Structure formats: C-alpha cells, structure tokens
Amino acid sequence: xxxxxxxxxxxxxxTTKASAxxxxxxxxxxxxxxxxxxxxxxxxxxxxEAITNRVDTASAFGIAREAxxxxxxxxxxxxxxNSPYDIKAxxxxxxxxxxxPLDVEIKxxxxxxxxxxxxxxxxTVKDSPDEIKNQLELSGxxxxxxxIDITNYLTLCFGQPVHxxxxxxxxxxxxxxxxxxxxxxxxxxxGKTHELKGGDIVIEDGEGRLIDLCGIMGGKLSEVDEKTxxxxxxxxxxxxxxxxxxxxxxxxxxxxxxxxxxQPDSRLVIPTLIEGVNLLVKYASAVVASDSIDLxxxxxxxxxxxxxxxxxxxxxxxDFDYKTVSSILxxxxxKIKKLSTYVLEAEVPTWRLHDISIPEDLTEEVARVYGxxxxxxxxxxxANLSVLTDPLLDWEYQAKKYLADLGxxxxxxxxxxxxxxxxxxxxxxxxxxxxxxxxxxEFESMRRSLIPSLLMDLENNQGKIDLPIRIFExxxxxxxxxxxxxxxxxxRSILVIATQGLDYRHAKGSLEAVLQSLHLNNVNFIKQNDDxxxxxxxxxxxxxxxxxxxxxxxxxxxxxxxAFALNGEVVLANLDFQTISNLANTNFGxxxxxxYPDLIEDITIQSDLHISELIQLIKQESxxxxxxxxxxxxxxxxxxxxxxxxxxxxxxxxEVNLIKERFLKIR
Amino acid sequence: MNLNIYLKxxxxxxxxxxxxxxLKEIEIKYLGRTGVFNTEFDxxxxxDKQKNGQEFNQKKQQAQExxxxxxxxxxxEESKKSFDVTIPGILPPIGHLHLVTQxxxxxxxxxxxxxxxxxxxxxIDTDWYAAExxxxxxxxxxxxxxxxxxxxxxxxxxxxxxxxxxxxxxAMKTPPIxxxxxxxxxxxxxxxxxTPMFHQFEGLLIDKNINITHLIGVGNYFVQNYFGKDRRxxxxxxxxxxxxxxxxxxxxxxxxxxxxxxxxxxGWLELGGAGMVHxxxxxNGGIDQKKYSGFAFGWGVERVLAMKYNLPDxxxxxxxxxxxxxxx
Numbered sequence: 001x002x003x004x005x006x007x008x009x010x011x012x013x014x015t016t017k018a019s020a021x022x023x024x025x026x027x028x029x030x031x032x033x034x035x036x037x038x039x040x041x042x043x044x045x046x047x048x049e050a051i052t053n054r055v056d057t058a059s060a061f062g063i064a065r066e067a068x069x070x071x072x073x074x075x076x077x078x079x080x081x082n083s084p085y086d087i088k089a090x091x092x093x094x095x096x097x098x099x100x101p102l103d104v105e106i107k108x109x110x111x112x113x114x115x116x117x118x119x120x121x122x123x124t125v126k127d128s129p130d131e132i133k134n135q136l137e138l139s140g141x142x143x144x145x146x147x148i149d150i151t152n153y154l155t156l157c158f159g160q161p162v163h164x165x166x167x168x169x170x171x172x173x174x175x176x177x178x179x180x181x182x183x184x185x186x187x188x189x190x191g192k193t194h195e196l197k198g199g200d201i202v203i204e205d206g207e208g209r210l211i212d213l214c215g216i217m218g219g220k221l222s223e224v225d226e227k228t229x230x231x232x233x234x235x236x237x238x239x240x241x242x243x244x245x246x247x248x249x250x251x252x253x254x255x256x257x258x259x260x261x262x263q264p265d266s267r268l269v270i271p272t273l274i275e276g277v278n279l280l281v282k283y284a285s286a287v288v289a290s291d292s293i294d295l296x297x298x299x300x301x302x303x304x305x306x307x308x309x310x311x312x313x314x315x316x317x318x319d320f321d322y323k324t325v326s327s328i329l330x331x332x333x334x335k336i337k338k339l340s341t342y343v344l345e346a347e348v349p350t351w352r353l354h355d356i357s358i359p360e361d362l363t364e365e366v367a368r369v370y371g372x373x374x375x376x377x378x379x380x381x382x383a384n385l386s387v388l389t390d391p392l393l394d395w396e397y398q399a400k401k402y403l404a405d406l407g408x409x410x411x412x413x414x415x416x417x418x419x420x421x422x423x424x425x426x427x428x429x430x431x432x433x434x435x436x437x438x439x440x441x442e443f444e445s446m447r448r449s450l451i452p453s454l455l456m457d458l459e460n461n462q463g464k465i466d467l468p469i470r471i472f473e474x475x476x477x478x479x480x481x482x483x484x485x486x487x488x489x490x491x492r493s494i495l496v497i498a499t500q501g502l503d504y505r506h507a508k509g510s511l512e513a514v515l516q517s518l519h520l521n522n523v524n525f526i527k528q529n530d531d532x533x534x535x536x537x538x539x540x541x542x543x544x545x546x547x548x549x550x551x552x553x554x555x556x557x558x559x560x561x562x563a564f565a566l567n568g569e570v571v572l573a574n575l576d577f578q579t580i581s582n583l584a585n586t587n588f589g590x591x592x593x594x595x596y597p598d599l600i601e602d603i604t605i606q607s608d609l610h611i612s613e614l615i616q617l618i619k620q621e622s623x624x625x626x627x628x629x630x631x632x633x634x635x636x637x638x639x640x641x642x643x644x645x646x647x648x649x650x651x652x653x654x655e656v657n658l659i660k661e662r663f664l665k666i667r
Numbered sequence: 668m669n670l671n672i673y674l675k676x677x678x679x680x681x682x683x684x685x686x687x688x689x690l691k692e693i694e695i696k697y698l699g700r701t702g703v704f705n706t707e708f709d710x711x712x713x714x715d716k717q718k719n720g721q722e723f724n725q726k727k728q729q730a731q732e733x734x735x736x737x738x739x740x741x742x743x744e745e746s747k748k749s750f751d752v753t754i755p756g757i758l759p760p761i762g763h764l765h766l767v768t769q770x771x772x773x774x775x776x777x778x779x780x781x782x783x784x785x786x787x788x789x790x791i792d793t794d795w796y797a798a799e800x801x802x803x804x805x806x807x808x809x810x811x812x813x814x815x816x817x818x819x820x821x822x823x824x825x826x827x828x829x830x831x832x833x834x835x836x837x838a839m840k841t842p843p844i845x846x847x848x849x850x851x852x853x854x855x856x857x858x859x860x861x862t863p864m865f866h867q868f869e870g871l872l873i874d875k876n877i878n879i880t881h882l883i884g885v886g887n888y889f890v891q892n893y894f895g896k897d898r899r900x901x902x903x904x905x906x907x908x909x910x911x912x913x914x915x916x917x918x919x920x921x922x923x924x925x926x927x928x929x930x931x932x933x934g935w936l937e938l939g940g941a942g943m944v945h946x947x948x949x950x951n952g953g954i955d956q957k958k959y960s961g962f963a964f965g966w967g968v969e970r971v972l973a974m975k976y977n978l979p980d981x982x983x984x985x986x987x988x989x990x991x992x993x994x995x
Contacts, residue, residue, distance in 0.1 A: 025933075033903055033915070035932070051906040052809050241806050261808055315943065315960055317878030360946060364904070364912030367879060372902035372914065379781065379888060380881035382843045382874045389785045400768055407760025409992050412767055412985060414864045415790070415851060416816075433791060435824070436817045439855050443863055446791070446824075457987045465989045470760060476851070478791060488822070489791050 001051075001258050002035070003058050006138040007044035009156060013064035016071055016078035020044040023067055026074055030368050031066040032057045045138050055262035056351040059159030069331035070369055084158050084271035092274045093281055093288050097121055100167065100289040102232060103206075106297070107178035110239060111201050112214075113298035114266040115177070116273045117234045119167055119290035120280055123147065125226045129283060147224050147231065150279045160235060160264055160272040161256035165211065167230035169222040172206015175232075177214070186210040187220040188252065200246040201238055215243040215260040216252045230289065233280065235273045237266045265351040266300060300353050307362045309342040315360070316367045318375055328369045329362065392493060395518065395581040396474055399495060402517045406510050408470040408497065413453035415475065416443035424563040425452040426534050433478045433489045446478035446489070450496040451534055451574060455556070458500050459564040467501025467568055470510070474577060493577040495551075500570050504539070504555060507571035511543075511553060519585040520545040525612060528552060534560045534572070543575070545583050551575035594647040598626065599656050604639045607667050611638060617666050618642065622659045624651065670726040673703050677730055681737040690741065694734045704730065766984055766995045767866055770972050771849050774868050777892045781885070783847040783870060788831035790851050796830035797823050800951045801909035809908045814854040816863075824853035827965050828869035829909060832944070835871055836952025842959045843874040849968070859980050866968035873944065873954060873961030879912070882941055882962040890918045890938070894975060897924070901935065910942020910963060921974075936974055939966035 007020050018026075024034040024046060032054065038045040050058035057063055064080055071078035100119045106112060127133070128149040136143050141152045151162040167173070180186075182198035194213065196202070201214035211222040215238040224231055240261045247257035273292060280286035313319055326336045326344060333349035348356045356362065367375075400410060418441050422429035433446040447453065450473050457471060472495065479490040497514075499507045508525075515523050525541035533552075540554025556570040607614055615628050618640065627643035642663075644656050677697050684690040697703045708716065708723050775785045789796075794805075803809050816824040831848035848869040857863055870885065879902070886900040898921065902914040916938045920931035927934045941964035949956040969981050978984065983991065 028903060029901075031904060033905075053906045244806060244808060314876060315878055317880035358911070358946065360911040360943070363943075367912055368904040372879070372883075372904075375883060376880045377883040377887045377899075378880050379884040380872060380874065380877055382782065382845060382872070382877075384782055385784055385843060385845060387784055387839070390787065393785055393787060397768070397772060400764060404762035404764045406762060408762040409989055410763060410765040410768060411987050411992060412765050413987065414862075414985065416853070416863060433818055436819065437855065438816070439857065439863055446818075460987055461989045465993075469989065470762065471989070476790065488789055488793070489818075491790060 001049070001055075001058060001262075003048050003050055004138065004140045005046045005048055005060055005063055005156075006135045007046070009060040009135050009139070010046070010064055010067075012157070013061045013080060013082050014067055014078060015081050016067070016076060018067075018071055018076045018078065020046075022074075022076065023071075026070050027063070027067060029373060030070045030073070030371055032063065040138070043134075043138060052262065053355045055159065055259055055264050056355075057159075058259060059155070060157050062159050062351075065333070069328070072331070073328075073370060084268060084275065087271040087274050089270070089274075092277060092292060095288040095291065097287055097289050099291075100230065101173050102167075102170075102290055102293065103172075103174040104293055104295070105174070105176045106295065107176065109297045111179065111242065112177060112236055112238055113296075114237045114269045115295040115297065116236060116269050116293060117175070117232050118273060118277060118288065118292045119230065119232055120277065120286040121230050121289035122285060122287045123229055123231055123280070124285045125224070125228055126284070128153075132283070145224075145226070146284045147228065147280070150276060150283065151233075153279070154272050154276050155255065155259075158268055158272050158275070159259060160268045161215070161259055162272060162276055163212065163218050163234045163256075164224055165218070165222040165232040165234060166224045166228045167232050168228075170205045170211060170232065171209065174206035175211075176204040178202065178204065180210075184210065186213050188213055188217040189220055189223055190217065190252075191220065192252075194250050194252075196246075197249060199242065201242050213246070213250075213252075214238060216247050216250065216257045217254055231286075233273060233276050235269045235276065237264060237269060263354045265353075266296070266298075267350040269296075270294060300350050303348045303353055303357070304337075304345050305348065305356060305359060305362055306339070306343060306345050307359050309344070311359065312363050312366065315363050316375070317378075318367075318370075320366065320370070324370070325366050328366050332365055332369070334362075334365075391584075392578065392581040395584050396493060396577065399514060399518065399577070399580075400472075400474055402514055403472050403497065403510075406470075406513060408472045408510070411454070411457050411471050411473050413447075413450070413457065413473060413475075414443060415447050415478070416445070417447050417452060418442050418444055421452040421456060422449070424560070425449075425455055426532075426557065426560050426563075427451060431480055431482070433480050447475075448477050448479055449574070450475060450477060450494050451572065454496050454498045454572065455534070455560070455564045455566070455570075458498060458566055458570065462500075462566065469498075469500040470502065471499075472497045493581070495573075495575040495577045495580070497573040497575075498570070499572075500566065501568040502571065503569060504571055507573075508553065511573050515543075515545075515550075515580075518580060518583075519588040520550075520580065520583050521585065522546050523550075525553065527610070528554065543573075545580075548579055548583055549576070550580055550583075592647075594626075594645045596646060596648075596650050598643040598645045599651050599653070600641060600643050601656060601660060602631065602639060602641050603660060603663055604637050605663060605666055606637045608636055609667070614638060614666065615640070618663060621662050621666075624655070624659060670704065670707060670723070673697065673707070674726060674729055674733070677733055681733050684737060684741075687738070687741060690734065690737055697730055698727065698734070761993075763993055763995045765992065766972055766976075767968055769995070770968050771866065771868075773893065774889075774968065774971070775847060775849060777889060778847040778868075778870065781888065783845045783872075786831055786835060786846050786848040787850050788828070788834045788848055790825055790853070791818060791822060792825050792830045794821050794823060796833050797825050797827075800833050800948070801829055802945050802947045802951075803908045807908070809906075814856050816853050816855055825850075826854050827852055828867040829963070829965055831869050832871050832909070832948065832963055833952045836873070836949070836954050840953065842954065842961070844871060844954075844961070846871045857982070859982070860973075862969070862982055862985050864985075865981075867965050868968060869963065869965045871944070871961065871963045873949070873959050875959060877943075877960045877962060879943065879962070882914075882943070882964070885962075886916055886938075886941070886964070893971060894918065894921060900938070902941075905940060905942075907940055907942055909945050909948045910940075911945045913940065913942035915939075916941050916964065916966075918974075922977075930977075938974075939964065939970060941965075 024037040033049045036047040068078045068080040128146045133143040154162045180196040180200040180202045184196045203212040211219040244261035335347035337345040419429040432448045438444040474495045476491040528540040531537040535554040536557045543550040553573040626645045629641040631639040815826045835846045890898045905913045905915040907913040917935035919925035925934040944961040946956040
C-alpha cells in the first residue's frame with residue numbers, strides 16, 4: 001500500500017531539525033521505505049510504502065511516530081507532537097441545540113468492533129481552506145468540499161477512514177448495520193451498482209434502503225451535497241476479512257478498504273471523531289446536535305511479549321545492552337517492565353496488536369531501529385553436508401552445453417500455453433493441467449508437451465534468419481492423472497531438439513552425438529508404426545537404449561507443417577530426459593588400442609533389411625570386425641566401409657576374404 | 668659394395684616426395700639403423716669394412732645431402748604461398764545457451780562453493796507448501812502480493828520458490844540445512860518488469876546460532892561474486908509472513924558506485940526479499956525452533972540478469988527471436 005505524504009502534514013506531528021532528505025534516508029534504512037522524495041516549490045512529498053502488517057504507518061502521525069523513534073539513533077533530536085491519543089472526551093464541543101434523533105441498531109456485534117457516530121447541524125458546505133486543499137492534493141486526493149475534504153484529511157493525518165452521511169437522507173433517522181443478503185443491490189458514491197453476494201457489511205436506513213457499503217465506499221442514497229445542512233459523522237473499525245472479501249469481488253480497492261482489511265487501531269476511533277467535529281465546527285460552522293454514539297463492542301485485549309536479551313543477541317548477531325533495547329522499544333510505544341538483568345516484558349501498544357506477538361517480532365523492532373547497516377557481515381560456519389544434488393540437474397546442463405557446442409540455440413518458452421496450439425500440432429490437449437484464473441487464453445494451461453512451443457518458435461523465426469535453424473528446449477512438462485486426484489501433477493524433464501532446413505541424416509547425427517556424449521548403452525532406432533501425433537509415418541523412429549524407451553525422432557507431417565506454415569524439412573526429436581539421466585553413464589571405461597594395424601575394406605550388400613539391422617548383422621558375423629561405417633545406398637544395395645583387426649597378430653588378407661564371403665550371404 | 672646405384676635411386680625417390688612424412692620414410696629406408704646403406708655395409712667382412720669405411724661415410728653423407736636438399740625445397744614451396752590473412756574464417760554452426768541457463772549455472776556454482784546444495788522442487792504445489800505452511804493464512808492481505816495462478820482450490824503454480832523451504836526441511840529432517848533451490852515460478856502479471864513465468868533462486872540455511880550477520884555475509888558473498896567485488900548489500904526493513912525479521916535487500920548501483928544516479932534509488936538497486944525463517948515455518952517443517960535458527964532469501968534470476976546487463980525490458984529475456992537469442 002503506497003501513500004503520498006506531504007512534508008507539511010508530517011511536520012504537524014513531528015518536531016525536529018532533520019531535513020526532509022534526512023528523514024527520507026533514515027526512514028528507508030530503519031522504517032517504512034521512502035521510494036521517492038519529491039521536491040516541490042513550497043513543500044516536499046514522500047512516496048512511502050506502508051507494508052501489509054504496518055497499517056499504523058499509513059498516515060502522517062504514524063510516520064511521525066516512526067521518525068521520532070529512529071532519528072535519535074542518528075544523533076538528531078525529534079519529538080512527537082499533537083498525538084491523537086492525547087485527545088480527551090472533554091475536547092468534544094458540547095451540544096447546544098435541540099437533540100436530533102439517530103437510532104442505531106447493530107444486528108451482529110462481530111461485524112464491527114467499534115462504532116461511533118455523531119449528528120451535526122447548521123453546516124455550511126463550501127470550499128475547504130487552501131491549507132487543507134493543498135495537503136490533500138499533494139497526497140493524491142482531489143478536494144471536493146469542506147465536508148468530504150475533512151473526512152479525507154482525517155485519514156491522511158491519522159490513518160483512520162471516516163465517512164459523512166447527509167442526515168436528512170437517512171430515512172427514519174435510523175441506521176441498521178447488518179450482513180447483506182445475496183442479490184441485494186447497493187449504489188456506491190462512484191455511481192456503480194453492486195449486486196452483493198451476501199455476507200457483506202451494509203447499513204440500511206429506516207425505510208429498508210442500503211445507504212452504505214461499509215468499509216468500502218458510502219452509498220449514493222445518503223451522499224452529502226451542496227444543500228446538506230445536517231450530517232452524521234461516522235467513524236468505525238470493521239471485521240477485516242469481511243471487508244477484504246467484499247472489496248476484492250466488487251473490485252473496489254479503495255483506500256478505506258485497504259486500511260480496514262489490515263485492522264487499524266480501534267482506540268483511534270473516538271479521537272478521530274472528536275478531531276473531525278472540531279474541524280467541522282471550525283471550517284463548516286457545524287454545531288453538535290446529538291450525544292456521541294460510542295459502541296465499543298470488542299475492546300482490544302492487553303498483550304505482553306517477553307524478550308530474553310541473550311536470545312535476542314544470538315539471533316541478531318550483536319551485543320545489545322538492556323538500556324538500548326528498552327529505549328528503542330519505549331520510543332515505539334511499548335511499555336517495558338524489567339523482569340531480570342537480561343529479560344524484559346513489553347506491553348504491545350494498541351496500534352501494533354495485530355503485528356507483534358512473538359519475541360522475533362520485537363527482535364525486528366530493535367534491530368531495524370538500531371540499523372541493520374550497523375551490523376557486521378560474516379559468512380556462517382556450518383558443517384558440510386553429505387547429500388548430493390539430483391544428478392538430473394547436472395546432466396541437464398551437460399546436455400544443454402553439448403547441444404550449444406554442436407550449434408544449437410537454446411530457447412525458453414513459457415510453460416503456459418493455449419490449448420489451440422496443441423490441436424495445430426496434432427497433439428491431444430486433454431489431460432493438461434489447466435488454470436482456473438488464467439491471465440489470457442494464450443496462457444491457459446501448463447504444457448504437457450514441448451513440441452507445439454518449438455514449432456511456434458520455428459514459425460516465428462521463419463524468414464528472419466537463414467536456414468538451417470537448429471534449436472532445442474529442455475524443460476519440464478506437466479502431466480495429470482485424473483485417477484490420482486490427491487497427487488501432485490507429474491513434472492517431467494523433456495528435451496526437444498528441432499531443426500528446419502536440415503536433412504534427416506544430419507539432424508539424426510546431432511541427436512546421436514548428444515546421446516553418445518552421455519554414454520548411453522546400445523542406442524538403437526526402430527521404425528515407428530503409429531501414425532498419431534505430429535510425426536510423419538515411415539519417416540519416424542522410436543529411440544531405445546537397450547530396452548529403455550527414450551523418445552521419438554522423425555520428420556514432421558506436412559499437415560502439421562502447413563498448420564504452422566513451415567517450409568523446408570522439419571525434423572524433431574522428443575526425448576524423455578529423466579530416463580536419459582537415469583541411464584547416463586559416468587563409468588564407461590575404455591577399450592585398449594590394438595598394436596596391429598586395421599585392414600579396411602569396402603563391401604556392398606544387397607538386402608531389403610534396414611541399414612541398422614545390416615550393421616548389426618555385419619558386426620555379429622565376426623569378432624574381427626571392429627568398425628562398420630555406412631557409406632551410401634543405391635536402391636537396396638548398401639555400401640559399408642569395414643575395419644578388421646586382430647589384437648593378437650597381423651591379419652592376413654585371406655582371413656579377411658573369408659569373412660567377406662560370409663557378409664555376401666546376408667539378405 | 669656399390670652404393671652409387673642406391674644414391675641414384677634415392678635421388679629419384681626424394682624428388683618424388685611431396686610431403687615431409689614421405690621424405691622422412693625415405694630417409695629411414697636409406698639411412699635408418701637398418702636402412703639400405705647400413706645393410707650393405709654389414710654384408711662386408713671385417714677387413715673390407717676397414718678398407719671401405721671412408722668411402723661408405725662419404726656416400727652416406729651424399730645421401731643425407733640429397734634428403735636435406737629436398738627437404739629445403741619442400742619448405743620453400745610452402746613458404747612461397749601467400750594469401751589475405753584478413754579473409755573471414757569459415758565458421759562451424761554456433762549454438763547458444765540461453766541467458767537464464769547461463770545465469771542459473773553461475774548462481775548455483777557460486778552457492779555450491781560455500782556448501783549450498785542445489786535443489787529443484789515442484790512448480791505446481793499445494794496451497795500448504797506455497798502459502799499456508801509458510802504462515803500465510805487463507806484470505807490474508809499478504810496474498811495480494813503474490814498474484815497466484817490456481818489449478819484448483821488447493822493447487823497453485825508456485826508464485827515463489829519458497830515452497831522448497833518446507834520440502835527441504837522435511838527431506839533433511841535435522842539441520843544443518845543449506846539449500847539453493849532454483850526453479851520456475853509464476854505470477855499473474857505481465858509488464859516491463861514482469862513475465863507470467865520467471866525463475867527464482869531460494870537460499871535456505873538453518874543451523875545452530877545462525878543470525879542476521881550471516882545473511883548479510885552470504886548476501887555480500889553472492890553479489891561480489893556475481894556482480895563484481897566492489898559491490899555490497901544493505902538490508903531494509905520489510906514484511907513477509909514467513910520470515911521474522913524480514914528484509915528487502917538492496918545492492919550498490921554498479922553504474923554510479925552507490926552515490927546515486929538516474930538508474931538507481933540514491934545509489935541502491937533492489938535485489939529482493941529475505942529474512943530470518945519464522946518460527947512457525949520452522950515448526951511446520953518439523954525443525955526444533957528452540958535449537959535452530961536460519962535465514963532464507965528468494966531472488967529473481969531474471970532480475971539479477973536485468974541488473975547485470977542493464978536490460979530495460981525483462982520480457983526480452985523471453986524473446987524467442989533467434990536474432991536476439993543468438994547474441995547470448
């Protein structure tokens with residue numbers, strides 16, 4: 001929650017010689033961060049980030065309180081002045097006129113810890129004085145008229161939202177605070193009609209009309225206008241979760257809602273009401289026309305936290321003495337009781353009740369106000385661990401690096417994709433992990449295959465860069481199993497290698513090189529007979545290492561190429577990298593080099609078998625065959641270069657000829 | 668002993684030699700220890716050897732000169748060649764690792780050197796690990812900051828790598844715990860500084876007597892190794908539900924060196940969140956919070972990349988235009 005705070009407003013509550021720059025600097029180091037300090041002609045504005053648990057800092061007074069606690073540690077005197085907590089009941093102007101009736105009924109006391117209201121008469125609606133208008137404008141609020149401006153000004157000063165109703169528009173002069181019923185409608189001040197889901201906090205008047213969407217925005221029906229003479233000034237705190245829920249689904253993230261959902265201090269309600277009456281008397285000629293209605297339905301319970309200084313010093317890594325700790329906490333509003341030399345008890349101030357509950361919370365207060373920048377920097381000394389990283393992570397990097405070295409460029413696509421792109425790639429989009437709140441249909445479900453993304457990448461690069469294109473992605477895919485509802489989706493590491501404008505053999509060569517670099521045993525390619533999926537039948541192989549299925553490699557179907565408007569040969573491998581990682585071998589050993597020279601012969605075999613089968617058969621024919629290199633084919637005549645070697649002696653041509661004879665019988 | 672015939676033959680052989688290795692073979696054939704010359708000489712009787720010794724040495728020397736001469740010719744032939752040395756080389760296909768892969772490798776190497784174990788935990792996880800177990804109750808305003816994608820009521824795309832904290836505590840059971848969890852994270856936002864998918868690196872250290880100064884130390888160690896040895900961190904107060912105290916970590920601006928410039932906030936750049944692990948989180952992870960304390964941080968991989976290379980638009984990291992990717 002970001003607030004804009006004029007320096008002039010801050011200085012009403014803070015007396016110090018510190019410059020605005022110095023205040024911004026020390027707040028950033030030790031308190032709420034000042035994102036920016038704007039220098040204006042007659043003033044400064046601090047852009048302040050009031051963090052979620054510190055709604056007490058979302059006001060001029062709250063920031064003054066922080067600055068007053070922090071500045072002394074920089075050797076600068078600072079005093080907090082005009083505290084709303086010093087406002088007394090006797091500061092409320094007396095009622096002089098006849099009493100105007102206001103009947104309040106609260107249906108459920110858990111909705112509203114503190115309800116306060118007062119009726120004012122004889123109001124004059126006009127512009128606010130320049131001083132108030134200027135401060136509001138600098139804080140980012142548009143001045144409207146004195147009545148509205150004063151409510152906004154109170155919020156700027158104290159961080160307590162305030163509302164003002166036109167008394168004469170509250171029919172029956174009755175306010176019934178209750179939960180909304182499903183389907184009820186309320187028109188808010190911004191002119192929007194909200195159909196309520198039920199369970200929202202609302203106020204109904206004597207005629208059953210909704211006049212307030214509580215904690216979010218006032219109702220149009222009871223809006224003050226230039227004719228308003230009599231009004232109800234209304235200050236309160238609400239059940240935070242109810243406010244948050246209504247604010248989120250009505251998409252009314254008003255300042256009031258953002259404050260109320262974070263539980264502001266209920267002890268500020270009455271001081272704010274009294275200050276408001278005084279401002280209205282001063283600037284709108286108001287006179288008090290009722291007793292103040294003060295229903296403090298849920299009073300905060302006193303809370304104390306014990307703090308052991310030895311423990312505190314261990315967690316911070318510093319040597320604080322009792323005096324420093326107790327003075328920092330006292331300056332922040334804690335009441336300190338000394339229990340022993342090293343132990344104190346801190347009573348939490350009412351504005352920090354929802355934020356401070358354990359010693360760690362006090363530790364933060366002491367350390368930050370003292371200044372983290374004053375602490376040492378040291379590397380921890382810990383025992384070494386005997387656990388190992390999952391080898392998958394290392395193999396992934398190794399394969400990526402190898403592919404990059406082979407000339408492939410790594411791409412990173414979003415895991416989130418549209419279902420439509422799956423249909424284009426002829427891949428079933430069902431059983432994907434889908435989002436219930438996608439950002440757009442472009443990012444509606446989690447990829448169960450990387451292939452569509454890579455095809456899209458080729459499409460997007462076509463015409464921009466010369467062929468051939470070599471790309472790869474190594475990422476997780478996400479698989480659900482409807483039968484295992486309680487299990488997490490499976491996240492599996494997959495490698496897709498794609499080439500465009502490169503022939504099958506060259507693409508396959510790169511793939512074989514990667515698999516070789518991982519030292520997989522006995523990799524073989526077997527013709528795939530399945531025609532489903534993006535690959536072209538008769539141009540696609542399944543890849544195995546021994547009996548383990550590694551993936552599929554082949555040419556992309558023309559139908560799929562057409563869907564992505566891809567030209568040229570597109571060859572793609574989809575590999576289960578988890579399995580590859582399991583099989584990857586670091587313990588591969590080596591074969592000694594024979595002392596005797598190879599005899600090398602070319603041989604042509606006529607056969608209808610697959611080339612890989614021929615190579616297997618040639619190798620099986622004799623132990624003297626050490627290497628078989630495929631040369632080329634003419635129809636079903638295939639030529640191979642074959643190396644023969646005997647590690648024990650020089651081979652004779654006769655021995656080799658005998659083996660060659662046997663090759664020719666292979667069919 | 669008639670060596671002249673061999674000298675004649677050597678002359679022919681040497682002239683035909685076009686390479687240094689062939690010439691070397693010829694030299695060995697004639698002048699080697701068991702070469703033609705020595706073999707002929709060995710055939711002689713002892714007195715003949717004495718008689719012909721001088722002539723033999725002369726002929727051998729002539730043979731060596733023939734070889735040396737041809738060798739010199741070959742050297743001169745090759746030295747004569749001349750070409751434009753500025754001619755562009757013929758490149759092999761050149762591939763590129765993605766910037767994110769490079770950064771992850773660099774980051775994990777830096778942390779592994781000080782004993783942090785690299786981990787990867789689920790990207791789709793239960794609300795317990797991603798929020799509730801991290802002390803973020805349902806309908807808490809702190810959930811606003813997370814912009815979470817939901818798969819179902821109980822299943823989310825992890826908006827941070829902090830789900831790895833509880834998972835690591837459960838896996839290790841007793842400290843010391845030293846983890847660097849790097850993974851994909853997701854948030855419902857896209858603009859100049861946000862992509863719906865990004866990467867975080869999550870450090871977690873739990874042991875006896877771990878304090879704030881250790882987080883400062885590890886922060887400085889990281890930024891000095893990753894960004895440069897003159898950089899340092901500072902801690903600013905912040906709030907996260909799963910740490911107490913909580914910090915925002917800034918590093919000194921690399922452009923102005925910390926004095927303040929157009930690119931930074933008064934000399935500092937925001938790196939990311941950190942804090943001392945909240946006792947409730949330790950408890951949820953089954954760690955004895957009386958005995959152990961720890962710190963955690965979760966920083967963006969793309970964020971540190973953008974800071975290191977001054978990338979103005981973080982979405983460019985996820986460009987799939989090869990004209991960009993091929994520059995990485």
